[in-house]
Amino acid sequence: MMRRKPRWWLYIVLVTGFVAMIFPFIWMLLGSFKTNAEIRSAPLNFFPENPTLENYVQLFGRLDFTTYFTNSVVVAVFVTLGNIVFSSMLGYALAKLEFAGKKVLFGLVLGTLMVPGVVTFVPLFVLTSNLGLVNSYPGLILPFLITPLGVFLMRQFILSLPDDIIEAARIDGASEWRIFLRVIMPLCGPAVATLAILTFLGSWNNFLWPLVVATSEDKYTLPVALALYSVGQNASQYGLMMAGAVVVVVPVLAIFIALQRYFVQGIALTGIK
Amino acid sequence: MTWIAWGFAAPFMILFVVFMAGPIFASFVMSFTDLTTRDLRSPFNVNFIGLENYLNLFQDPRFLKALSNTAVFVIVGVPLTIVLALLVALALNNGINKFRTVFRVGYYAPVVTSIVAIAIVWKFILQPDGLLNGFLSIFGVSGPNWLEDTTFALPSLIAMAIWRNIGTLMVIFLAGLQGVGQEQLEAAMMDGAGPVQRFFNVVVPALRPTLLFAAVITGIGFLQFFEEPFVMTRGGPLDATLSTAMYTFNQFGFGNYSYASAASYVLFLGIVVLSLVQFRFLRQKD
Numbered sequence: 001m002m003r004r005k006p007r008w009w010l011y012i013v014l015v016t017g018f019v020a021m022i023f024p025f026i027w028m029l030l031g032s033f034k035t036n037a038e039i040r041s042a043p044l045n046f047f048p049e050n051p052t053l054e055n056y057v058q059l060f061g062r063l064d065f066t067t068y069f070t071n072s073v074v075v076a077v078f079v080t081l082g083n084i085v086f087s088s089m090l091g092y093a094l095a096k097l098e099f100a101g102k103k104v105l106f107g108l109v110l111g112t113l114m115v116p117g118v119v120t121f122v123p124l125f126v127l128t129s130n131l132g133l134v135n136s137y138p139g140l141i142l143p144f145l146i147t148p149l150g151v152f153l154m155r156q157f158i159l160s161l162p163d164d165i166i167e168a169a170r171i172d173g174a175s176e177w178r179i180f181l182r183v184i185m186p187l188c189g190p191a192v193a194t195l196a197i198l199t200f201l202g203s204w205n206n207f208l209w210p211l212v213v214a215t216s217e218d219k220y221t222l223p224v225a226l227a228l229y230s231v232g233q234n235a236s237q238y239g240l241m242m243a244g245a246v247v248v249v250v251p252v253l254a255i256f257i258a259l260q261r262y263f264v265q266g267i268a269l270t271g272i273k
Numbered sequence: 274m275t276w277i278a279w280g281f282a283a284p285f286m287i288l289f290v291v292f293m294a295g296p297i298f299a300s301f302v303m304s305f306t307d308l309t310t311r312d313l314r315s316p317f318n319v320n321f322i323g324l325e326n327y328l329n330l331f332q333d334p335r336f337l338k339a340l341s342n343t344a345v346f347v348i349v350g351v352p353l354t355i356v357l358a359l360l361v362a363l364a365l366n367n368g369i370n371k372f373r374t375v376f377r378v379g380y381y382a383p384v385v386t387s388i389v390a391i392a393i394v395w396k397f398i399l400q401p402d403g404l405l406n407g408f409l410s411i412f413g414v415s416g417p418n419w420l421e422d423t424t425f426a427l428p429s430l431i432a433m434a435i436w437r438n439i440g441t442l443m444v445i446f447l448a449g450l451q452g453v454g455q456e457q458l459e460a461a462m463m464d465g466a467g468p469v470q471r472f473f474n475v476v477v478p479a480l481r482p483t484l485l486f487a488a489v490i491t492g493i494g495f496l497q498f499f500e501e502p503f504v505m506t507r508g509g510p511l512d513a514t515l516s517t518a519m520y521t522f523n524q525f526g527f528g529n530y531s532y533a534s535a536a537s538y539v540l541f542l543g544i545v546v547l548s549l550v551q552f553r554f555l556r557q558k559d
Binding site for chain 2: 007010013014017018020021022024025027028031039040085086087089090092093094097098099100102105108109112114115116117118119120121122123124125126127129130142143145146148151176180201204205207208222223226227230238241242244245246248249252253256257260
């Protein structure tokens with residue numbers, strides 16, 4: 001590790017970059033408390049002159065952001081649970097059990113890591129519409145219950161656990177399921193936390209699929225609602241749009257700031273955000 | 274034993290086959306047919322038409338425009354993101370202890386943020402009477418209509434994508450810098466090597482695997498450029514920001530399912546080729 005005396009120019013570089021990075025967030029937050037007239041006023045005010053909660057009142061009153069918020073939470077919770085359960089099970093089998101077809105299976109799952117989302121998009125939509133799942137929670141959730149990345153993360157983590165504890169449990173006569181639930185999973189806390197955060201976040205921010213599958217307002221997730229309002233009749237309501245952006249962004253920023261070490265860990269384990 | 278193991282694997286694998294592997298295969302098969310949205314109720318009207326979709330793609334000037342936009346996006350965006358993220362990581366790694374966490378959180382914040390929300394904010398910043406042009410006017414510069422100008426629209430979106438991706442690479446580089454040997458750096462310093470020489474002769478070689486990794490994942494991400502143009506410009510003005518993924522999505526929207534599948538496979542091929550080339554390129558320098 002290099003630990004020399006910091007030079008002043010380092011701070012200049014870092015602070016300049018830092019301001020550029022967070023400025024849009026500050027602007028968004030301040031804008032959400034401004035009236036529409038103030039945002040459009042010719043010399044731009046940085047701080048709101050007469051801070052108002054009117055934008056938020058409209059968002060959850062006139063517009064149905066309570067529903068969109070609930071939809072986003074429901075979808076993200078199920079997607080996260082699915083990923084934890086299914087990835088842990090397969091991850092355990094791949095890391096600690098010997099079975100025919102294991103290598104092929106792992107290769108197959110890893111091989112899909114590089115496949116871009118647009119490739120599966122069309123057949124997934126055809127499938128979803130044939131199953132009658134368009135504009136339903138299952139239609140929003142099912143395609144995202146598994147991710148190759150989740151398996152990769154869980155497998156890597158479980159590989160690092162010592163075999164002795166499993167052997168000891170086997171000698172005690174524990175079944176594989178019992179070992180998985182009582183021995184392995186309790187040790188997987190950090191990996192599960194990382195996976196949970198990454199999946200929740202991915203689902204919360206997911207845009208393209210819900211945009212196509214949620215066809216009526218009562219199934220919109222937050223990003224879909226925000227995107228559609230931003231080009232609709234509310235497009236010129238800048239303050240309202242800023243408040244909408246705050247509602248989408250602030251929960252994940254709060255989660256991120258509270259649990260940031262798990263994000264860093266996730267990147268270290270998998271290399272992918 | 275095999276049966277028990279497959280019991281653990283089965284739930285994932287069933288979902289995987291139905292929602293991942295199956296669609297990937299189906300998309301490939303579809304790309305050689307003339308399937309459109311009208312055929313969904315009468316699947317027997319679908320014919321195999323060989324490579325026709327692919328041939329049509331490469332004769333469509335809009336697709337070629339989308340390919341070249343995507344290429345510009347990758348060629349300009351990836352190196353700039355890497356350089357800026359490396360700069361931040363090096364600065365943070367050089368004995369910055371005060372506010373280290375604050376810096377890290379700030380640089381990483383755009384990564385975790387919804388692109389839709391961020392696009393809305395950026396749109397307000399970039400519009401003709403927006404914040405950026407207000408700032409420029411202080412210096413007597415009258416800024417363009419960034420997102421509606423064929424020259425400035427793509428660079429504006431590239432800047433936004435760089436802003437959004439610096440955080441990921443910063444974290445990866447910070448991890449990579451842990452592996453740079455302190456003794457080697459000190460030895461180089463003893464030999465009278467300045468900071469620039471130390472960077473190119475010690476730090477860069479030690480970081481090569483990290484740089485390779487960063488280039489590949491950023492390249493793969495940038496090739497799939499979609500949400501920025503979708504939310505900010507709809508691919509306009511005059512297709513100046515139309516990307517390959519957006520073109521694919523538009524064709525899907527028109528109901529040209531098989532044609533969209535073919536376009537998505539061209540993108541997939543691009544990702545595979547880019548990864549292989551970058552591997553080769555960075556390996557050979559050893």
